[in-house]
Amino acid sequence: xxxxxxxxxxxxxxxxxxxxxxxxxxxxxxxxxxxxxxxxxxxxxxxxxxxxxxxxxxxxxxxxxxxxxxxxxxxxxxxxxxxxxxxxxxxxxxxxxxxxxxxxxxxxxxxxxxxxxxxxxxxxxxxxxxxxxxxxxxxxxxxxxxxxxxxxxxxxxxxxxxxxxxxxxxxxxxxxxxxxxxxxxxxxxxxxxxxxxxxxxxxxxxxxxxxxxxxxxxxxxxxxxxxxxxxxxxxxxxxxxxxxxxxxxxxxxxxxxxxxxxxxxxxxxxxxxxxxxxxxxxxxxxxxxxxxxxxxxxxxxxxxxxxxxxxxxxxxxxxxxxxxxxxxxxxxxxxxxxxxxxxxxxxxxxxxxxxxxxxxxxxxxxxxxxxxxxxxxxxxxxxxxxxxxxxxx
Ligand SMILES: *[C@@H]1O[C@H](CO)[C@@H](O)[C@H](O)[C@H]1NC(C)=O
Ligand SMILES: *[C@@H]1O[C@H](CO)[C@@H](O)[C@H](O)[C@H]1NC(C)=O
Ligand SMILES: *[C@@H]1O[C@H](CO)[C@@H](O)[C@H](O)[C@H]1NC(C)=O
Ligand SMILES: *[C@@H]1O[C@H](CO)[C@@H](O)[C@H](O)[C@H]1NC(C)=O
Numbered sequence: 266x267x268x269x270x271x272x273x274x275x276x277x278x279x280x281x282x283x284x285x286x287x288x289x290x291x292x293x294x295x296x297x298x299x300x301x302x303x304x305x306x307x308x309x310x311x312x313x314x315x316x317x318x319x320x321x322x323x324x325x326x327x328x329x330x331x332x333x334x335x336x337x338x339x340x341x342x343x344x345x346x347x348x349x350x351x352x353x354x355x356x357x358x359x360x361x362x363x364x365x366x367x368x369x370x371x372x373x374x375x376x377x378x379x380x381x382x383x384x385x386x387x388x389x390x391x392x393x394x395x396x397x398x399x400x401x402x403x404x405x406x407x408x409x410x411x412x413x414x415x416x417x418x419x420x421x422x423x424x425x426x427x428x429x430x431x432x433x434x435x436x437x438x439x440x441x442x443x444x445x446x447x448x449x450x451x452x453x454x455x456x457x458x459x460x461x462x463x464x465x466x467x468x469x470x471x472x473x474x475x476x477x478x479x480x481x482x483x484x485x486x487x488x489x490x491x492x493x494x495x496x497x498x499x500x501x502x503x504x505x506x507x508x509x510x511x512x513x514x515x516x517x518x519x520x521x522x523x524x525x526x527x528x529x530x531x532x533x534x535x536x537x538x539x540x541x542x543x544x545x546x547x548x549x550x551x552x553x554x555x556x557x558x559x560x561x562x563x564x565x566x567x568x569x570x571x572x573x574x575x576x577x578x579x580x581x582x583x584x585x586x587x588x589x590x591x592x593x594x595x596x597x598x599x600x601x602x603x604x605x606x607x608x609x610x611x612x613x614x615x616x617x618x619x620x621x622x623x624x625x626x627x628x629x630x631x632x633x634x635x636x637x638x639x640x641x642x643x644x645x646x647x648x649x650x651x652x653x654x655x656x657x658x
Contacts, residue, residue, distance in 0.1 A: 289616065289653050290527055290623030292451075292478060293318035293646070294364070297325065297338060299630040300345060305637060306560045306570060308630035310348035315356040317646045320449075322405050323349055324628065325364040332377030333387040335365060335395050343399065350400040362449060363396060366407030372414040379424035382431070389435035396448055403449025404432070405478070410455055411464040426466045429473035453478045453529075456512040468520045477521075478625040481509045482531035487565065491548040494602035495535035498612055499589035501547050508589075509612075513619065524622040530612055532631040532645050534567045534594075534603025542598045547586065555599035561631070568631035569645055572603050573638035606648045613652035624649060 299308035313321055323346060329336040337343060350361045366375070378384055392404060406429075411421045433450055440447035454465065456479045461467060471477065484507070485493035494501060500508040509528070517523060536555030539545055554565035561568040567575075575594045576583050583594040590608040594601050604612070616624055626632075629646060636642045 288319075289621075290319050290476065290625075291317065291646075291649055291653070292320040292322060292476075292527055292623065292625040294322045294324050294626060294628040295349075296628045296630055297323055297342060297345065299628075302560070302562075305635050306568075306630075308634065310345055310352065312634050313349070313352060313629065314634075314643050314646065315352050315359050317643060317650050318359065318626075318629070319623070320360045320362060320402075321349065321352070322362045322364050322625075324405075325367045325370070325407060327367075327370045328365060328374035328378060328388075330374065332374040332380075333384050334391040335363075346399050346401070353400075360402040360449060361400075362403040362405050362451070363399075363401045364405040364407050365392075366409065366453075368409045370409075372408065372410075372417040375408045375411070376417045376421060379421055379428050382427070385428050385431040386435070389432050392432070393435060393439050393448065397445075401448075402446075403451070403475070405451045405453065407453045409453075410460060413460065413463050422464060422466060425464070426469050426473070429470055433473040449475050451476050451478060453480050455480050456509070456516060457484060458506055458512065458515060461512075461516065467516065468522075471521045471525050474525065476525045476527055476622050478527045479513070479516075479529050480627070481512065481529045482627060483535065484509070486535060487537060487551060487554055490551065492537050492539065492545060492551055492600050492602075493547055494586055494591045494593060496531050496602070496604060497586065497589045497591045498608070498615060501586045501589060501591065510615070513621075517619070523620045526621045527623045527625045528612060528616050528621055529625045529627055530609060530649070531604055531627050532569045532629070533561075533627075534569075534572050534601035536565055536567055537600045539595070539598045539600050542595065545582070545593070545595045545600050549600075551600075555601065567601050567603070569603070569605075570631065570633045570635070570637045572601060572605075573633060575601070576605075577638075604645070606644065609645055609648050610652050613649055617653070 326335050327338055353359050378388055411417055411425045436448045452474050454477045482496040485495050498509050505511050537551040538553050538555050540550040540552055557564050558567045558571040575581050575596050581596040585592050590611045592605050632643045632645045634643055
């Protein structure tokens with residue numbers, strides 16, 4: 266009996282240290298346009314704290330009208346790409362990637378791209394040349410979303426798999442020919458049950474990417490007609506399928522390798538304009554989005570650097586939903602459901618407990634990168650790093 270115990274202890278100690286030494290991805294997305302914000306929230310490539318990210322993704326470039334080549338979103342973006350990739354001089358392990366797509370770009374050019382094998386081959390050749398020329402380490406595709414966003418067609422579900430396969434094979438061939446590390450390939454994936462069933466062939470697409478960034482936010486919004494937190498890890502209603510936990514377990518059950526899944530964590534809150542400021546229960550009636558933030562100027566969203574001011578103000582009501590750590594704050598008729606250090610710790614723990622590949626941060630320009638909240642810079646990104654390295658206190 267005694268011997269058994271000793272062996273068991275040694276075994277679990279070994280398991281624990283294997284777990285501690287596992288490295289997780291922290292994929293830091295940047296919204297390129299935040300370069301156009303005004304001080305003190307103008308975000309420059311040099312504002313990235315490279316010690317807190319394993320990968321940095323510029324969001325985003327676009328496809329040109331032929332759907333077979335890349336183009337910038339704004340003139341001058343290529344100068345910013347160069348400043349971003351220059352960050353690798355101080356942090357050689359850092360990988361800097363270019364995203365193509367986004368909600369604003371829509372589906373039309375992606376549908377053209379996947380409409381023929383030759384278009385996909387042409388794009389692969391063009392994007393390899395472009396990424397190498399600008400010193401990027403890889404590509405992230407953000408097609409929002411195959412099949413469900415017109416003019417995308419049902420055939421695009423399978424063609425999207427073919428696109429990833431074409432790109433991965435071309436990246437491998439180029440790396441061998443030029444004796445260079447292969448370019449990385451990742452894709453965003455909207456994890457809701459309906460979106461998965463409509464848009465993606467799982468687990469097939471996982472074979473052709475290095476990882477998938479699960480965009481586990483904006484899961485609820487004004488279109489549902491009532492207040493609901495947009496990114497709850499666990500369910501806050503009677504419908505279990507609302508939670509990120511359910512969505513991830515479902516994807517894992519489809520035989521997608523766990524270490525190819527990164528949990529997307531928003532550094533922003535989604536706002537609602539309450540019909541009655543005293544009724545802010547889940548499902549409470551609303552009149553559209555809440556007022557835009559004074560610094561971020563985005564309808565329906567507040568950045569963490571704005572939320573921190575609200576929650577430290579005693580005149581406003583804040584709390585957490587039951588069954589999950591998801592926090593909210595109500596200022597006047599504006600309800601904001603957001604993530605903070607506690608809910609982010611809960612999510613990072615979830616990633617470790619479920620042996621996922623890491624997290625993707627949407628987006629680091631919404632953290633308090635300038636210290637406006639009165640504490641350390643990048644408090645949310647620091648929370649992620651401390652939680653991964655077990656230094657929580
Ligand atoms: C693709 O686009 C890039 C960037 O705009 C450009 O430099 C390149 O010449 C284009 N390639 C082709 C084949 O048109
Ligand atoms: C995933 O599989 C497990 C084990 O078979 C099962 O208990 C669970 O209900 C499944 N979850 C989902 C969301 O499909
Ligand atoms: C919120 O709704 C009220 C009506 O209930 C309206 O007067 C107000 O302008 C709305 N605020 C915003 C920011 O839309
Ligand atoms: C708290 O909010 C109120 C109402 O908007 C505002 O007048 C006050 O200045 C805020 N207090 C602080 C410390 O920001």
